Amino acid sequence: MNTESTTQPVIEARQLDLTFQTNDGPIHALKDVNLTVDKGEFVSFIGPSGCGKTTFLRCIAALETPTGGTLTVNGMTPDEARRNRAYGYVFQAAGLYPWRTIAKNIKLPLEIMGYSTTEQNERVRSVLELVDLEGFGGKFPWQLSGGMQQRASIARALAFDADILLMDEPFGALDEIVRDHLNEQLLALWARTEKTIGFVTHSIPEAVYLSTKIVVMSPRPGRITDVIDSPLPKERPLDIRDTPEFIEVAHRVREGLRAGHADDE
Amino acid sequence: MNDGFKAFWAVLTVLAVIVVFWYAACIPMNIKGVLTEQERAGAEVQPPSAKDRRDMSEFGLVLNNSFAIPATWEQDRPRLPAPHQVAVEMWETTVQKKITSKRSLIYHGWVTLSATILGFVIGTGLGVLLAVGIVHSRVMDLSVMPWAIVSQTIPIIALAPMIIVVLYSVGIQGIIPKAVISAYLSFFPVVVGMVKGLRSPDAMQLDLLRTYSASRSQGFWKLRLPASMPYLFTSLKIGIAASLVGAIVGELPTGAVAGLGARLLAGSYYGQTVQIWSALFAAAILAACLVGLLGLVERKVLKRMGMAQ
Structure with missing residues (x-):
């Protein structure tokens, strides 16, 4: 990826915090989230349920309002960005x-x-x-x-x-064969359209196969434990998943997930 | 045998059981009256004393006087008319009477039907409007819904005469008061069904519209209203049946001038049970036709919308 470019980041989160007030007391959904996403990146958010990956995506889409920190999308507040049709959102169903x-x-x-x-x-x-x-x-x-x-x-x-495509576990309800096929198609689509994609998943192979950047998150409170810039080439046939590079990235993601989990179990 | 054929036989079997049960019920129901008539006509009945017969059970009388059984199905004013008596009465008062005749069931049926339809249209319109208000305004949700529920706990038979008297005193009579009572009964299922229907889109659907920065009215016309259609049709089917009940009840306190309700009332004044039963059947058939018609419209509309396969 060309990180030398001087263009502003597409998504930038600084010290982002979000606490939900519920009947059972406050829930710390996001804590100190710092992330920069550049134009044209394919960013996956991975982590166990409750880690805040969907919440973070919803914050970018202005469907949730952070309670602390700053978040800009295309240099605007998420609300303004939405009104400027900055993103398209794909839900799980x-x-x-x-x-x-x-x-x-x-x-x-x-x-x-x-x-x-x-x-x-x-x-x-x-x-x-x-x-x-x-x-x-x-x-x-x-x-x-x-x-x-x-x-x-x-x-x-x-x-x-829209320049940004936000996808919240879009293939989570589909079987593995269909999912593989759609992942391949999504990469081709991304290559053709050069959009910036934010992609929530809880499948390690899916995250590694698709992304240029993998954000590993952990729960209670929801936070980022690791950000991995993928060394894989942009051209990715399905059998890239058997290469040592792929397996190494997958291993690092798994380690990140395990580290996040060890804290509270 | 295909399924349609099986269903046909099942329906026919149930119908046959009902008819057999009905004929059987006519025997004990009508035996006392029949024996009195037979005695007057000079037949020997057991026991001969009217006083003894009064104290005996109907089943005992039937066993003692089995010769009188056929007569229980042929009385002029039976307690319970036999199915064929009702059928003959219905035939005579529909096909064999001019529609303009005061004794034509079709004439009376039309009087009731016109009030039913007017009331149904008013009730449905009101119900939809209230539902839209309730879904869009928290204030209306809290203030209107309890009253709509309370309105249905008052027995309509108690309320109907008051509606008619009040409207008469301001110079409104004829079809309008009946339609008002129909509307009063039919708006409720429409409100409840439409509120549920307009609220049926899930959080994801609403979020999707928010990502487009859609306005409330766009959300209503593009999402909530189409999503509510299946609920609306279910409500309409309940509403039209309630409308018919309302129109019939509305005819009772007006002095039994015209309509199926009037036929029911006149029949009970003069002990014309056959007339009562035929009016009841006319009302039931009318209700079945109306509900069936709405079902047909429902299938057509939902199919056109792509919501039925």
Whole structure:
């Protein structure tokens, strides 16, 4: 990665803190989180449940408000960044509207943002091609497999051409073979679009295979225990997972996870 | 045998059991009246004394006078009319009467149906509006919902005469008071169903709209309203049946002029049980048709929306 560039970081968190007030007392979801993400990076957040990886992603998307520290997205507050359509968000479930066809589902953000009909059709066509779903625009979600639905939801997040793609365990509910296939496609898509991707997962191979940067997190309080810059090349066939470099990175991630866990068990 | 055929036979079997049970029930129900008639006609009945018969159980009388059993299905004013008597009455008052006749069940059915539909439309409109308000405003949720629930705990039979009297005193009569009572009964299921339906989108769906910075009205038209459709149709089916009950109840205190409720009331004034039962069946058939019709619309709409396969 070209880290020499003088452009500002896409995502920058400094001393980020988030405490939820619940009936059982305060929960320290994020503590002292420092992270810089540069343009074009593929960053994975990995850790056990409760480590704050999803919460951190939601903070970037302005779906949660941090209680301390600073967080900027494209140099703006997360709220401003959202209004400037800085990111597309992909949830764990595809969440397509069952009453809309795939094409109409992808149009949903475009309708809300006020794109013209011709522009909408043009963008639907191009993102369907991007996720390999040409010809499925007229189908209803129930007519598609789980993997295809998730691809459609990625297309929906890409439709308004935001620079950042935030993905919260998007392939968590899919079986391993489909997941491998989608991981490959996601890398190809990332290479074509040069977007900055934030990706939450709890699968070590998935994180190592996809990322240029792996952020290892641990729970109670949610914090970053390790940030690993991947030495793997940008070109990654699936069998890169059998190379010594891959196994070494995976090992370091596993060590990081174990260290985070040892504290409280 | 395919499933449709099996279902057909199952329905027919249940129907046959009901009819057999009904005919059987007519025998003890009507035996005392029949024996009195037979005695007057000169037949020998056991025991001969009317006083003794009064103290005997119906089943004992049937055993003693089995010759009288067929007559229990043919009385003019039976306690319980036999199925074929109701069927004949319904045939005569629908097919064989002009629709304009005051004795036509179709005429009375239409009077009730028109009030039902008007009340249903008002009730549904009101229910949807209230639900939209309740979902969007915490104040309305807290202030309107308890009253909507309380409104349904008051027996409609007690409230209906008051609604009619109050509306009459301000010069409103005819179809409107009945429709108001129908609306009063039918708005509630629509409110409850629509509130649930409008709230049915999960947190993820709402978060998704937030990532687009969507406005509240965009959220309503693009997410909440379409998501509520299956709930709305379920409510409408309950609502239309409640509307029919409301219209019939609304006809009772008006002095039994016209409508299925009027037929019920007139029948009970004059001991015309056959007329009561045929009005009851007319109401049941009407309700079944209305619910069936809504079911058809539901299937069409949801299919068009892609929500039914």
